[in-house]
Amino acid sequence: MGENDNQQSDFLYQIIDVLPQYTTVNTVYQGILGSTLNFEEQCQITDFYTGIKNRENFEKAVLNFILSTDKEKQFPIVSMLRTLIDSNIELYKNNKDFFDNIDVISVCANRPDSLNYQINIQQKRTNSLWMELIQIRNSLESASWKRENAKVEYLTGEEERVSNLYKIEQDKLAVLYKQKAESDTAASKYVKNVFRNIYESGIFNISILNNYFPIETERQDHNQSNPQLQEGKYFPMELVSKIHKECNGFQFESLTEVELYSILNLLPVNTLLVIKRGEKTRMCYLISILYNYLKVQDKIEWRSSILKSLDIKEDFYTSKYKEPVSEVPSRESKNFALSISKIFV
Known part of the structure; x- marks a missing residue:
């Protein structure tokens, strides 16, 4: 067996590693649609494809995930990954001609x-x-x-x-x-247009997920534990990822993007969001922005659930959530409000 065969048979990554990668690539896709592809983005996309193109490795990652992860944690992670892959597939399908006709050779030749x-x-x-x-x-x-x-x-x-x-x-x-x-x-190494290849890998990866995690079974298991919640009901992973980048380790104690996604979407998770000292007012402001973002009927129930999970009293929230955008906010609160507002533009 040659060196390449050995590399292909090795287990190279975990399912949890793929989530932020798909988030990043989807963000790059959306940016390209509003502009042009640059060499750095082409490198990101190609490196991503190089990492996920081996189908055997993806199936191994799924099997390892099943064996090493508690069942109650599997649903939100798989649901999130399926949503990200579906989003990538739709981005390509809806803009197929645009992506396929990008002159990647020129992008590489004209790189800074x-x-x-x-x-x-x-x-x-x-x-x-x-x-x-x-x-x-x-x-x-x-x-x-x-x-x-x-x-x-x-x-x-x-x-x-x-x-x-x-x-x-x-x-x-x-x-x-x-x-x-x-x-x-x-x-x-980056002169190939891999948009279609990523699309085809996504189709295969979805089929693998559906094989090991049938959608109906997922929903039944999930509804038994929390019958009122719906998958992906509140906030998409792209938005959660931006909030995580801005607030993780600053407004609340460090946790993963997956854990924050589950918490904000009221999905089952064993991790608690712990607000850091002195950051409760700014967290109230963030909750108010998320509340205004929602376009669902039960947004008040969502806010009540989040406040309860964060141990924030309703009256405290009501008196504090506007403080970062008041007439005389502290410098930290003013900067925080500006940073958060950019996420929701």
């Missing part, structure tokens, strides 16, 4: 590369010394014909000095050209 600038500068320095060396050699030849011994001695010394400098600059230029070649080789 500081080496080009450095090579141009170094080329000028090297050429300047070469021209100087030619002039010295011409003068030396002329002085030799005229038997101008003193001048010959001086020019011989100059020829050696400039020749040494020229060799040094030549070596510097050679190093830059080598780095440029290495950069081009690295970029060549």
Whole structure:
């Protein structure tokens, strides 16, 4: 068995690793639709596909997830992953011609590369010394014909000095050209348009999830534990991910994106969201923004459930949630309100 075969048979990742990757890629997709693909984004997309393209590895990840994860934790994670993959599939299907016609080769060829600038500068320095060396050699030849011994001695010394400098600059230029070649080789790994490949992988991954986690069985199990909740009812993973990036470790004690998703969507989870000292008022503001975001009939019930889970009294919430946008908020609250508002633009 060859080295590649060994790599393909190894277990390379966990299901939990795929969630933030799909979130990132979906965000990149949406950004591309409103703009153009750049080289950094092409690298992200290609690296993502390289990581998930092996179908055997994905199935191994699912089996490992089943064996290593408590059943009550499996539903929210699988539901979230299925939602993210479905979102990726829909993004591609709805914009197939656009994605398939992106000229990835041009994206790679036109990538920002500081080496080009450095090579141009170094080329000028090297050429300047070469021209100087030619002039010295011409003068030396002329002085030799005229038997101008003193001048010959001086020019011989100059020829050696400039020749040494020229060799040094030549070596510097050679190093830059080598780095440029290495950069081009690295970029060549990203010259393939993989949008369709990611779509096809998503179709397969969904089929694997459906095989091991039938949707009807999931819903029945979930409804038995909490019959009033609906999958993905309140906040999508993309939004939760942005909130997590802004608040995790600052407004509340560190937890994973999956745990925050489950908490905000009132899904079963063993982790509690613990508000950090001095951050309760800002958390009230965040809850108010999330409340206003909701477009469901039971938004008041959602708010009551969240406040209860965070041990925040209704009267405290009512008196504090507007403070970060009051006439004289603290600097921390003002900055927090600005950061949160950007998430919901």
